[in-house]
Amino acid sequence: MTETATPDLDAEDRPFWPSVLRGWKGHCPACGQGPMLKGYLKVRDTCPVCGEDLHHHRADDGPAYLTILIVGHLLAPIIGFVYASWRPEPWTMVTVFSVGTVALSLYLLPRLKGAFVALQWAKRMHGFGAGDPADV
Template identity: 65%
Template sequence: MSNAEAHIDDRPTKPAMLRGLRCKCPSCGEGRLFVKYLKVADTCPSCDEELFHHRADDGPAYLTILLVGHILGFVIHFMWVQFRPEPWVMATSLTIGAVALSLYLLPRMKGMVVAIQWARRMHGFGHNG
């Protein structure tokens, strides 16, 4: 294995993504990734890995909308076929479900995007070792 390959393989993507989904540091998996709801910590409190390089932008929001839309599409079909609720009941319950699911998934999607960037050494993550 060449030196360049060893340098790339020392940050496996899958474990980093799983750590990001748990809102943990992609490097050590111990420290919290966020200091607020969606504010990424500048450094990991456990391993001091620099995390401020991330450029998540609209990716997490797009992934959240994609997942929530697909999940709610199934739920709409299931509710209508099985229960035939009143339209206002269906609209109210689906709205609450969509908001709750979005609020739950958004930080996890952002954590995953930041972890992928860290693992692939994107946007300055490659300069810190």
């Protein structure tokens, strides 16, 4: 078998994991320098450093669902362990775990949104491609 390049692939490949890591940190997936988010969750239209268009993103509810999934899977076994081991007062558990749930959710949500946008950029999804009208 011979290897042939497919015409729909660009010569410049976008690195997946470095881009997602930049997005996790809240930086532009292209240059890694400029801030991706304006405010808490609002994605900038363009990167102020390299000028990369970021308005194509379609993160929608993905980061929120993933945040709920992660927080639930982390805290559910911890709640069970704490209750089985120490049997704290119900109001103590409600207070401590409510604060923990909110804090972890607030920490993860913007990071996961940045990672989602960077994933879409790296995979050339939703208009992040090289001008292909099928991507828009």
